[in-house]
Amino acid sequence: MGTLIFLVSLFITKNYIGYIPALIFLAAVVKISKVPFKFIVKGMKAIVFLLSLSVLCNLFLTPGEPLVSFWKLSISREGIKTAVFMAIRLTFLIIGSSIMTLTTTPNQLTDGLEKGLGFMKVIKVPVHEIAMMMSIALRFIPILTEETDKIMKAQMARGADFESGNIIKKIKSLIPLLVPLFISAFRRANDLAMAMEARGYRGGDGRTKMKPLKYHGNDAVAYIILLLYLAVIIALRVLIK
Amino acid sequence: MEIVKTEKLTFEYIRRDENDNVEGITTAVDNVSLSVKPGEFIAILGHNGSGKSTLAKTINAILHPTEGTVWVDGMDTMDESNLWNIRNTAGMVFQNPDNQIIGQVVEEDVGFGPENMGVPSEEIWKRVEESLKMVGMYDYRKASPNRLSGGQKQRVSIAGVLAMRPKCIVLDEPTAMLDPIGRREVINAVHELNIKEGITVILITHYMDEIVNADRVFVMDSGHIEMEGTPREIFSRVDELKELRLSVPQVTEVAYELRKKGLSLPFGILTIDELVESLNKCR
Numbered sequence: 001m002g003t004l005i006f007l008v009s010l011f012i013t014k015n016y017i018g019y020i021p022a023l024i025f026l027a028a029v030v031k032i033s034k035v036p037f038k039f040i041v042k043g044m045k046a047i048v049f050l051l052s053l054s055v056l057c058n059l060f061l062t063p064g065e066p067l068v069s070f071w072k073l074s075i076s077r078e079g080i081k082t083a084v085f086m087a088i089r090l091t092f093l094i095i096g097s098s099i100m101t102l103t104t105t106p107n108q109l110t111d112g113l114e115k116g117l118g119f120m121k122v123i124k125v126p127v128h129e130i131a132m133m134m135s136i137a138l139r140f141i142p143i144l145t146e147e148t149d150k151i152m153k154a155q156m157a158r159g160a161d162f163e164s165g166n167i168i169k170k171i172k173s174l175i176p177l178l179v180p181l182f183i184s185a186f187r188r189a190n191d192l193a194m195a196m197e198a199r200g201y202r203g204g205d206g207r208t209k210m211k212p213l214k215y216h217g218n219d220a221v222a223y224i225i226l227l228l229y230l231a232v233i234i235a236l237r238v239l240i241k
Numbered sequence: 242m243e244i245v246k247t248e249k250l251t252f253e254y255i256r257r258d259e260n261d262n263v264e265g266i267t268t269a270v271d272n273v274s275l276s277v278k279p280g281e282f283i284a285i286l287g288h289n290g291s292g293k294s295t296l297a298k299t300i301n302a303i304l305h306p307t308e309g310t311v312w313v314d315g316m317d318t319m320d321e322s323n324l325w326n327i328r329n330t331a332g333m334v335f336q337n338p339d340n341q342i343i344g345q346v347v348e349e350d351v352g353f354g355p356e357n358m359g360v361p362s363e364e365i366w367k368r369v370e371e372s373l374k375m376v377g378m379y380d381y382r383k384a385s386p387n388r389l390s391g392g393q394k395q396r397v398s399i400a401g402v403l404a405m406r407p408k409c410i411v412l413d414e415p416t417a418m419l420d421p422i423g424r425r426e427v428i429n430a431v432h433e434l435n436i437k438e439g440i441t442v443i444l445i446t447h448y449m450d451e452i453v454n455a456d457r458v459f460v461m462d463s464g465h466i467e468m469e470g471t472p473r474e475i476f477s478r479v480d481e482l483k484e485l486r487l488s489v490p491q492v493t494e495v496a497y498e499l500r501k502k503g504l505s506l507p508f509g510i511l512t513i514d515e516l517v518e519s520l521n522k523c524r
Contacts, residue, residue, distance in 0.1 A: 171340070192341065198328060199354040207359060
């Protein structure tokens, strides 16, 4: 939940000053989480391409007074400004969310979601079911990946071609892959539902938790800090135009 | 009192077309009556489509009988109010280990059953520890199920059922998707549970060598129970088994053929040691 607020806060910020509290906040979180810095840098590597692409786009495509121009491209003052701005924003986004995934197990995540959204039960939103679906989906990702690989190899063995041709041809060649994948996914879902029922699953009511999610004093402090941070960001946005 | 009892149990799969008209009826289980006493190790044998899996599912109240009755520990499976008690009494392990593991960590999966039953957290931890120790998977409690071998996954599934403290476990071809080592692991674990914990076991399989140590064997074919008896009795009827498209363990078959050729060997030899001993006596 905190991560979500942080991400939203990044979009609220419109100027450089707004990033100062964000930077402080992020640095503090990184420090507390004890995630080695190397890990975060490694996570950044994956998005370098995306990052540079967006920087380039912003650099060249933002209209404004041209500083340097060659051929049809021109770099404007505003372009540089937005490019740097976007780069910082993206970096912060990635670091912020990777900290969450590095420190929280998927189960804690779904548990937290279930609890955090618990108030929605009042308006008949099936929160428990959604959380359960999420955790099952997470559990089945590696299994389905494996299955895709298997089907692909089986079809390649019978002469299917997934690699040549243009994009449209490639996409078309995926259709015979998707059909068996869906069938097997449905079969798995059926089996799983039966296994869950056999083990007495009957929805969220009357269930206990093996690892109940308990909020300690720390969590309360974390929430307060988070709210303070949010207030600062909003204040900065309103005050400095 | 019997832990599982069926009387004139019949189950039909009804196929319907789009307009809900009955297209055809397949009788999967036909007029089966059997009873299982607490603590017994029962094996149900049969080739594909003989109705053995359907029979298993009626015991766990996943399927309801079309005709006849199933009692689990005295509870009628047709009675909706008994449903959850029945599922807690007769746990079920399925064929594909991947499709029955719900948790992302071994211990969380084992805790799933008790969580559903509403057992308090501390008690769940105790049960999880106990069950994992029983199947010898305690060292893997923090592992991800995706990284385990088939046999290990299946033992985790068994632990998941054990954590519900059932009186009876129904295993529906638990070894069909495993390699020989995995099969041995699982079968040994099941036998240990039967002997040490006194849990009733109903093992459904088509591997002959897995039933050698069972107390009683039922052989099913096209929905009927064709044979019933101790493994020794069953295996002495090699020709009948072959007619039902079932094979006997290698040792038994060798002994059977030797006997046919005139050696004075006893019927229903089950282990290599037995055969060696009998052969020594022959000389």
